Amino acid sequence: MIAVLIAFVILSIITIVIYFNMNSNSLKELLNNEKLNNVCKDLSFNSIICNEIMNDMKIEDVKVEVNADKKSDMSYYSSITNKIYLCDKEEANKSFARVLFISHECAHAKQNKTFLNWSLTISTINIVFTIFILLIMFLNLLSENVYLYILAISLLLNMFAYFARNIIESDASYTAISIARKYLQKHIPIEYLEEIMDEYSRIISFGFSTFQLKLIKNNLICIFVLIFYMMIKMF
Numbered sequence: 001m002i003a004v005l006i007a008f009v010i011l012s013i014i015t016i017v018i019y020f021n022m023n024s025n026s027l028k029e030l031l032n033n034e035k036l037n038n039v040c041k042d043l044s045f046n047s048i049i050c051n052e053i054m055n056d057m058k059i060e061d062v063k064v065e066v067n068a069d070k071k072s073d074m075s076y077y078s079s080i081t082n083k084i085y086l087c088d089k090e091e092a093n094k095s096f097a098r099v100l101f102i103s104h105e106c107a108h109a110k111q112n113k114t115f116l117n118w119s120l121t122i123s124t125i126n127i128v129f130t131i132f133i134l135l136i137m138f139l140n141l142l143s144e145n146v147y148l149y150i151l152a153i154s155l156l157l158n159m160f161a162y163f164a165r166n167i168i169e170s171d172a173s174y175t176a177i178s179i180a181r182k183y184l185q186k187h188i189p190i191e192y193l194e195e196i197m198d199e200y201s202r203i204i205s206f207g208f209s210t211f212q213l214k215l216i217k218n219n220l221i222c223i224f225v226l227i228f229y230m231m232i233k234m235f
């Protein structure tokens with residue numbers, strides 16, 4: 001039974017990795033749109049766009065900072081510091097997609113803080129639980145008949161973490177489209193608006209499925225490590 005479960009998890013991870021690579025290549029192609037990059041080349045710097053959008057959305061208590069990790073391509077909103085951290089790389093200030101990405105972070109900034117913090121707490125508990133269980137298994141402090149209960153708790157925690165994150169990201173992704181439209185209407189030649197919005201919808205659907213796969217893959221790896229370790233301990 002456990003061998004079948006392990007085989008299922010391994011096959012799922014392999015399938016996800018293959019599909020993930022396929023998707024991220026298509027996403028790169030979508031983002032490399034010279035024509036639209038040119039249309040958007042005169043837009044302000046990312047931090048200015050972000051502040052303008054937040055003013056428009058009447059978000060007053062959120063600060064904007066540059067992501068301190070200069071190598072990172074990530075922009076993100078932290079509900080703990082209540083700040084948006086923007087990627088400041090040269091390419092990140094040139095892409096036509098940046099208004100969409102900034103709008104996505106502004107959408108996060110407007111979300112319910114209690115729910116954001118709850119989601120973060122569940123993910124943290126999940127990680128701490130996995131490390132803790134691996135440690136006590138390693139030290140042989142558990143009897144074998146509790147392994148299945150641990151696996152069930154781990155599956156539940158992973159599922160909760162996945163659903164909470166999914167709700168947060170899908171809400172931010174789809175809200176970002178209307179936020180970006182509102183901003184672009186005032187800042188680019190109107191004849192390009194629909195073309196950009198079409199590309200934004202494609203980026204959202206590619207980006208979101210890539211994100212979901214990444215989340216499922218991480219959860220599967222976490223479960224796989226636990227099952228694999230249980231197998232070593234039991235046989």
Ligand SMILES: [Zn+2]
Pocket residue numbers: 104108169172
């Ligand atoms: Zn997000």
